[in-house]
Amino acid sequence: MIEKIATIQWQGQGKKGQGKISTETGALKQYPYGFGSRFEDDRSGTNPEEILAAAHAACFTMAFSFACDKAGFATANIDTKASVRLAKQGEGFVIDRIALTMIAEVAGIDEAKFQEIAAAAKCDCPVSKALAGVEDITLQATLK
Structure with missing residues (x-):
């Protein structure tokens, strides 16, 4: 069996909060995401x-x-x-x-x-x- 891991670290409340995504391989390392990159046109993070x-x-x-x-x-x-x-x-x-x-x-x-x-x-x-x-x-x- 194969198991892969990603972790999220979130700070703040709801729309004002900001998260960071990391993967065990390091392909994503503390990569940002939040309300703007998910629901608006903020291209500085992912979703x-x-x-x-x-x-x-x-x-x-x-x-x-x-x-x-x-x-x-x-x-x-x-x-x-x-x-x-x-x-x-x-x-x-x-x-x-x-x-x-x-x-x-x-x-x-x-x-x-x-x-x-x-x-x-x-x-x-x-x-x-x-x-x-x-x-x-x-x-x-x-x-x-």
């Missing part, structure tokens, strides 16, 4: 949705590459974007949509097989499974 988008794009891309390899197709290049939408719901918020967009170079594969492997990778990657409660997870996969 949970951006981190979730990165995690989902990374997991899906790796799952797709591994699935292609297993099926006998070599992935040369894969570019994936994940867009996570945070929507107001009642008094709170909900992540109601994640849109994955992938453009990939895969030698010797036809369009039908490419789409089949991409759809399976979207369903099978561990982050997709963890996000099963998200109402709408879409995939637009383009073979280059």
